[in-house]
Each structure stands twice: as structure tokens, then as C-alpha cells.
Amino acid sequence: MTMAFSLGLGALACLLSLLLGRPLLSLLRSHAVGKQIRTEGPNSHAGKTGTLTMGGLMIFASVLVITVPFNLVNKLSILLPLATMVACGILGAVDDVLNLANSKTAGIAARFKMAWLLAIAAVAAGVLYFAFNLESINIPFVGKFSIGVWYLPIALLVIVGSANAVNLTDGLDTLAGSTAALAFAAYGIIALLQEQPYLVAFSFTVVGATLGFLWYNAHPAQVFMGDTGSLALGATLGVVALMTGHWLLLPIVGLVFVLETGSVMLQVAYFKLTGGRRIFKMAPLHHHFELSGWTETQVAMRFLLIGMMAAMLGIALALS
Numbered sequence: 001m002t003m004a005f006s007l008g009l010g011a012l013a014c015l016l017s018l019l020l021g022r023p024l025l026s027l028l029r030s031h032a033v034g035k036q037i038r039t040e041g042p043n044s045h046a047g048k049t050g051t052l053t054m055g056g057l058m059i060f061a062s063v064l065v066i067t068v069p070f071n072l073v074n075k076l077s078i079l080l081p082l083a084t085m086v087a088c089g090i091l092g093a094v095d096d097v098l099n100l101a102n103s104k105t106a107g108i109a110a111r112f113k114m115a116w117l118l119a120i121a122a123v124a125a126g127v128l129y130f131a132f133n134l135e136s137i138n139i140p141f142v143g144k145f146s147i148g149v150w151y152l153p154i155a156l157l158v159i160v161g162s163a164n165a166v167n168l169t170d171g172l173d174t175l176a177g178s179t180a181a182l183a184f185a186a187y188g189i190i191a192l193l194q195e196q197p198y199l200v201a202f203s204f205t206v207v208g209a210t211l212g213f214l215w216y217n218a219h220p221a222q223v224f225m226g227d228t229g230s231l232a233l234g235a236t237l238g239v240v241a242l243m244t245g246h247w248l249l250l251p252i253v254g255l256v257f258v259l260e261t262g263s264v265m266l267q268v269a270y271f272k273l274t275g276g277r278r279i280f281k282m283a284p285l286h287h288h289f290e291l292s293g294w295t296e297t298q299v300a301m302r303f304l305l306i307g308m309m310a311a312m313l314g315i316a317l318a319l320s
Contacts, residue, residue, distance in 0.1 A: 006188065009066055009201050010208030017062040017212020025216065025223055028052045043228055051221060054096045055213055060089040060278040067202060073208035075198040080127050081200070081239045087120045088163060088235040092227030099227075100304045107135060107227070117160055122237065125155035128242055138245045142315040159238035160246050165257035166234030167227060168264060168284050173219035175286060175300045179256045179307045181210040186242050186253045186311035190318045206236065219297050244319050255310035256303050260284040264314020 011207070034050035091113065094216045099107035103141055127132045128151075135151040138144050147154070169177035188203030211231070216222045225233075237254065243246040263285035268280050280288040289299045 002200055003192060006201040006204040009070055010204035012211040013062045013066045013205045013208035014319055016065060017058045019188055019213055020058045020061060021212065021216045024058050027224065028054060033070040046079050048193045052223040053226035054093060054228045055223035056089060056092060056232055057217060057226040058211050059209045059229050060085045060232050061179060061226065062212060063205050066205050071198055071201045071205065077132065078198050078202050080124060081236050084120065084124050084239045085232045089228050089232035090115050090137060092231040096226040096228050108144065116165055121156050124159055124239055125152050127240055128155055129315065134242065136245060137248055140320045155242050156241055159235050162238030163234035163263040164232050165231040165254065166237065169257050169260045170225060170230040171271035171284060172286050172296050173301050174214055174217055175222040175303060176230055177210050177214045177217055177225060178304045180237065181207045182311050183237055183254050185240065189315050190244050190254050194244060195319060203240055249314045249317055252317065253314035256307045260286065
């Protein structure tokens with residue numbers, strides 16, 4: 001019954017997201033909510049300038065509308081991932097508005113955006129530790145161990161790291177949305193194994209809402225999710241992983257996000273150490289493969305296949 005209910009909510013969220021898509025696109029178009037493309041990106045992306053953004057609104061609006069009546073009554077623990085999604089979605093929306101193609105700014109200053117993200121993550125980490133009494137680490141094949149107050153900074157790092165990783169991955173049509181949906185599905189299954197029915201339902205609600213968004217994000221994209229979607233999905237994924245106790249598996253389940261983030265970190269470090277030399281043709285990693293001759297669709301599909309393999313491995317390790 002738990003899985004049937006969860007999949008039903010996911011299907012409902014997908015349908016709602018699809019229905020919200022058309023009026024949302026019309027609203028965004030009427031307000032000229034077009035994306036400003038970074039000049040340091042591949043030349044092939046110049047044509048994307050002006051593409052509608054803030055498509056993440058249809059994701060977290062659908063999750064909110066489905067979760068409140070069907071998965072919140074007497075299940076107040078779901079308020080945490082839901083509130084995280086809404087808070088980070090609002091933060092991302094503000095950044096998107098300041099990063100429009102017709103804007104003189106390039107979004108919120110990085111330090112201010114990070115400060116707000118840290119504040120949201122700190123509140124979430126505090127709720128997990130003090131209200132939910134979570135303070136352990138699950139190590140595959142070994143067992144569960146308490147790490148005490150060290151849980152707080154680790155939880156903060158998981159949430160902020162996940163938010164930024166999904167944000168960095170959001171550079172190609174369908175890439176961030178498809179891999180995020182896959183990661184939520186994997187953690188939905190892990191929550192099912194742990195008999196956390198409400199978290200299962202929430203995870204698949206996010207999956208369904210994201211699939212609805214992908215209908216409009218299919219190449220060539222009619223709309224991008226923007227920071228509105230990527231920050232919200234990433235931070236919420238971190239919270240869900242922490243709630244299952246299997247946050248140690250997040251780098252495996254979200255392997256694509258790790259590869260994307262790692263490529264940026266390596267590129268920057270190597271550039272500074274060598275006085276201007278590069279490891280990759282361009283970072284994040286998806287741009288490297290684009291410049292190596294892969295089409296945008298090939299990169300997105302192949303990264304999704306890697307994500308599928310990693311998600312299966314993560315679930316297998318959770319079973320151990």
C-alpha cells in the first residue's frame with residue numbers, strides 16, 4: 001500500500017506539473033523572464049540567451065500542492081524537506097530574477113547567496129539533530145554508529161554541498177532534472193526499505209513533479225529550471241538523504257553531481273597551481289564533453305545512464 005500510494009502521488013504530481021507548465025510559461029513569457037547565458041560558456045550556448053527560466057516553480061509548486069493535503073496531516077516530519085524546498089526555491093527565484101537577460105546584474109552576489117544557503121541548511125541541520133534526534137552514520141557492511149554533535153556540521157555540509165552540486169549540474173537541457181529525479185527515486189526506495197512511508201511518498205512526489213518539468217525542458221528546452229529549481233532540488237535531496245540515515249551513500253547515488261562538482265574544483269585548483277593550465281577543456285564536466293564533440297543530448301543521456309548505474313549501486317549498498 002505504501003508504494004502504491006507513493007507512486008500514485010508521484011503520478012498526480014507529474015500531471016499537476018504538466019498542467020501548470022503551459023500557464024507558467026505564458027506568465028514567464030509575458031514578463032520576459034529570459035535567462036542570461038554566461039559569456040565564459042561554450043559558444044554553442046549563446047543561442048540559449050533569453051530562454052525562459054524559473055521553471056523550477058512548477059516543481060516545488062506541484063510538490064507543495066500535493067504534499068500539504070496528502071502527506072502532511074499527522075506527518076509533521078515532512079515539513080522539514082518541504083520547507084527546505086520552498087526556502088531554497090525562493091532564494092533561487094530571487095537570484096533568477098536578478099539574472100534575467102534584460103537585467104544589469106548577474107544574480108545575487110555569491111557570498112550573499114552562500115550566506116542564505118548556509119542559514120537555511122543550519123536550521124535544517126538543527127531540526128534533524130535536536131528535533132528528530134538524528135546523530136548517526138550508516139556504514140555499508142559495518143553498521144550504524146553515533147557521531148554525536150559532529151552530526152551538525154556534517155549535515156550542514158551535506159545540504160549545502162548537495163544544493164551547489166545540483167546547481168552546477170544544471171547546464172544542459174534535462175541534465176539536472178533527470179539526474180535529480182533519479183536520485184530522489186533511489187532515496188525513495190531506500191526510505192521504503194527503512195519503513196519510512198511518508199518520506200517514500202514525499203520522494204516520489206518530487207520525482208513526479210520533476211518529470212512534469214522535464215516535458216518542457218526536453219531539448220531544445222522551452223524553459224530552464226534555474227536556481228529556483230536546482231537549489232531547491234539539491235538542498236532537499238540532502239535533507240532526504242539525512243532523514244534516511246544513509247547520507248554517506250549520497251556521493252554514490254548522486255555520482256553525476258559529484259563528478260560535475262569535482263571537475264570544477266580540480267579545474268580551479270590546477271589552474272591556480274600551474275599558472276593558467278587546465279585539466280578539462282571547460283568545467284563543469286558536461287562542457288568538456290560538449291567541446292570534445294558530443295552533442296548536448298548525448299552528454300545528457302550518457303550522464304543519466306551513469307546516474308542510473310550509480311543509483312542501483314547506492315540502493316544495493318543500503319540493502320547491505
